[in-house]
Amino acid sequence: xxxxxxxxxxxxLLPIIPHYxxxxxxxxxxxxxxxxxxxxxxxxLTWEILGFNLTLYHSDNLTLPFAIIFHLASLLVxxxxxxxxxxMENIATLAYAGSAIGALHAGDFISLFIWWEATALTSxxxxxxxxxxxxxxxxxxxxxxxxxxxxxxxIGASMMVYQTGNHELTKLDxxxxxxxxxxxxxxxxxxxxxxxGWLQDSYPESSPTGTVALSAFTTKLAIYALARTFPGTExxxxxxxxxxxxxxxxxxIENDLRRVLSFSLNNQLGFMVVGIGxxxxxxxxxxxxxxxxxxxxxxxxxxxxxxxxxxxxxxxxSELGGLYKYMPLTTIFCIVGAMSISAxxxxxxxxxxxxxxxxxxxxxxxLIYFILFFASAGVLEHSGIKIPYFAFFAHERKTxxxxxxxxxxxxxxxxxxxxxxxxxxxxYLYSILPYAVDYQPYSIxxxxxxxxxxxxxxxxxxxxxxxxxxxSEIKSTVLNSDWFYRKxxxxxxxxxxxxxxxxxxxxxxxxxxxxxxxxxxxxxxxQVHYIKVTSPGFAALVLILILFLMLLIAII
Amino acid sequence: MKNNNLKTYAxxxxxxxxxxxxxxxxxxxxxxxxxxxxxEEIIGFPAIFGFVCFVLIVIVGKQLRKILMRxxxxxxx
Numbered sequence: 001x002x003x004x005x006x007x008x009x010x011x012x013l014l015p016i017i018p019h020y021x022x023x024x025x026x027x028x029x030x031x032x033x034x035x036x037x038x039x040x041x042x043x044x045l046t047w048e049i050l051g052f053n054l055t056l057y058h059s060d061n062l063t064l065p066f067a068i069i070f071h072l073a074s075l076l077v078x079x080x081x082x083x084x085x086x087x088m089e090n091i092a093t094l095a096y097a098g099s100a101i102g103a104l105h106a107g108d109f110i111s112l113f114i115w116w117e118a119t120a121l122t123s124x125x126x127x128x129x130x131x132x133x134x135x136x137x138x139x140x141x142x143x144x145x146x147x148x149x150x151x152x153x154x155i156g157a158s159m160m161v162y163q164t165g166n167h168e169l170t171k172l173d174x175x176x177x178x179x180x181x182x183x184x185x186x187x188x189x190x191x192x193x194x195x196x197g198w199l200q201d202s203y204p205e206s207s208p209t210g211t212v213a214l215s216a217f218t219t220k221l222a223i224y225a226l227a228r229t230f231p232g233t234e235x236x237x238x239x240x241x242x243x244x245x246x247x248x249x250x251x252x253i254e255n256d257l258r259r260v261l262s263f264s265l266n267n268q269l270g271f272m273v274v275g276i277g278x279x280x281x282x283x284x285x286x287x288x289x290x291x292x293x294x295x296x297x298x299x300x301x302x303x304x305x306x307x308x309x310x311x312x313x314x315x316x317x318s319e320l321g322g323l324y325k326y327m328p329l330t331t332i333f334c335i336v337g338a339m340s341i342s343a344x345x346x347x348x349x350x351x352x353x354x355x356x357x358x359x360x361x362x363x364x365x366x367l368i369y370f371i372l373f374f375a376s377a378g379v380l381e382h383s384g385i386k387i388p389y390f391a392f393f394a395h396e397r398k399t400x401x402x403x404x405x406x407x408x409x410x411x412x413x414x415x416x417x418x419x420x421x422x423x424x425x426x427x428y429l430y431s432i433l434p435y436a437v438d439y440q441p442y443s444i445x446x447x448x449x450x451x452x453x454x455x456x457x458x459x460x461x462x463x464x465x466x467x468x469x470x471x472s473e474i475k476s477t478v479l480n481s482d483w484f485y486r487k488x489x490x491x492x493x494x495x496x497x498x499x500x501x502x503x504x505x506x507x508x509x510x511x512x513x514x515x516x517x518x519x520x521x522x523x524x525x526x527q528v529h530y531i532k533v534t535s536p537g538f539a540a541l542v543l544i545l546i547l548f549l550m551l552l553i554a555i556i
Numbered sequence: 557m558k559n560n561n562l563k564t565y566a567x568x569x570x571x572x573x574x575x576x577x578x579x580x581x582x583x584x585x586x587x588x589x590x591x592x593x594x595x596e597e598i599i600g601f602p603a604i605f606g607f608v609c610f611v612l613i614v615i616v617g618k619q620l621r622k623i624l625m626r627x628x629x630x631x632x633x
Binding site: 134248249250252253322325358360361362364366369370373374377378380381393395396443444445448449450451452453454455456457458459460461462463464469470471474475476477478479486487 | 561562565566569570573574576577580581583584587589590591592593595596600602603604605606607608609610611613614616617618620621623624625626627628629630631632
């Protein structure tokens with residue numbers, strides 16, 4: 001059985017399972033799927049179709065750590081969403097996690113493409129389940145971008161088959177044109193700079209439980225795919241370094257705390273991308289370790305903000321504060337997540353980030369090293385301080401709020417324990433990494449250096465607050481790269497599109513008029529509007545044109 | 557006293573952080589830290605780097621508001 005397939009089967013059967021057993025069935029499906037982890041390494045299932053030999057189930061040292069953490073994340077998501085009765089969201093979540101796990105085990109680009117699209121099509125329903133007008137609009141944009149990534153992957157894969165006759169999931173480079181397409185496809189899902197708009201747009205629009213699921217899979221699947229196909233690609237080092245640095249500034253001024261976490265997610269992906277770019281055994285280990293611990297602490301942070309959203313109804317920093325009194329456990333769990341992501345010694349972020357930093361140091365990449373050092377201070381700013389400070393402290397709260405429900409607390413508690421456990425005993429994490437590790441994160445040099453950075457950054461925060469220099473939260477929208485397709489393109493295209501739709505409408509009405517006239521039912525020529533200009537619709541049109549052009553260029 | 561809870565905590569927290577910060581600087585004088593780059597080995601460098609970076613991020617972020625900040629319903633129009 002392909003890993004993840006049990007979960008997809010369960011998601012299809014979910015509506016006919018009596019509702020008492022739905023959540024246990026979800027857990028059972030994850031458990032059954034996780035049994036495949038014991039199979040060891042090798043190729044277990046191939047399928048010959050239309051002359052293609054598809055590798056549906058292949059497992060090796062890079063797959064295993066991702067498969068473990070994806071299963072673990074699925075469990076956490078189910079426990080966290082135990083109270084959630086939204087059928088569409090439950091089905092989508094389980095199928096989405098299953099597809100992501102299936103994608104990890106694909107051994108060729110064609111089966112990867114199928115899973116790649118499956119994750120896109122299932123996850124869009126999670127965004128839709130946010131169930132507000134803005135969530136629905138955001139979901140449409142999300143779908144367009146995700147499908148675009150899938151189509152780029154398909155273009156790349158078919159060109160690869162056409163040119164080399166091979167579709168195996170092997171190392172590629174950017175010297176071939178299909179390599180560039182596949183790189184871009186992965187780049188969209190990994191939220192490269194300027195391709196990142198969809199992430200901050202859609203994740204904060206989902207429900208409290210939905211965001212936790214979303215944050216775990218899509219982007220880390222892209223990191224896995226990049227690590228498999230483009231290790232040692234030098235441009236990734238710079239792309240990653242920019243990714244760590246720029247979201248830091250956006251996160252400072254963003255008001256919605258779940259959007260702050262989405263920027264922070266982007267910044268964390270940057271660390272992993274740098275690790276892939278260096279491409280040594282140490283750095284790839286660092287990337288995998290970072291992805292592993294990152295899924296846990298990012299889920300923990302999103303869970304704590306989800307709990308706040310569940311109880312208070314908003315995650316806007318300008319409307320929160322003082323929750324520590326009413327949600328003490330959530331506060332503690334959030335702080336554990338915040339300390340992990342900031343890489344305090346004895347927390348999980350520290351033991352993973354050190355690997356990447358050491359790999360950078362070993363290569364003598366001084367500029368990148370200090371950009372990442374700078375970004376570490378940035379992580380502390382937005383995830384370490386801003387999130388807990390504005391949600392739980394900042395000022396006293398007047399209205400009472402209930403503590404998060406038990407199942408949410410349980411999921412957060414497990415995640416928090418894992419954060420500390422991995423930080424204290426890193427050897428278990430190190431033992432599942434792709435390459436043998438001989439690394440000791442806890443040296444006095446390293447601890448003192450990291451603590452100095454963090455503690456003095458906190459000191460800077462206290463200093464800024466004391467002198468009222470820390471920016472207060474303002475209700476606002478912060479422009480991000482999604483502005484290009486939400487404002488700029490529609491702005492340019494609307495007049496053009498209006499003329500076009502006017503002409504088409506006229507033709508339609510004329511046809512309708514003639515048709516009705518022939519039936520002898522109508523007396524007047526009435527203008528009927530058949531086409532309405534919408535931003536997602538226009539974006540889809542532009543995307544189709546761009547993809548068409550790309551394909552044309554590629555064939556020539 | 558009841559309403560001043562947060563302020564008292566903040567005071568204790570600040571004192572705690574200042575104490576740790578002082579301790580870290582003292583430790584730095586007693587040991588020689590090994591790092592990949594000479595810059596990082598300078599006594600107190602990570603401390604100054606962290607402090608300066610943090611202030612820089614906040615100040616630059618504040619200025620970015622002038623360019624990037626729009627009304628909350630910006631996209632809804």
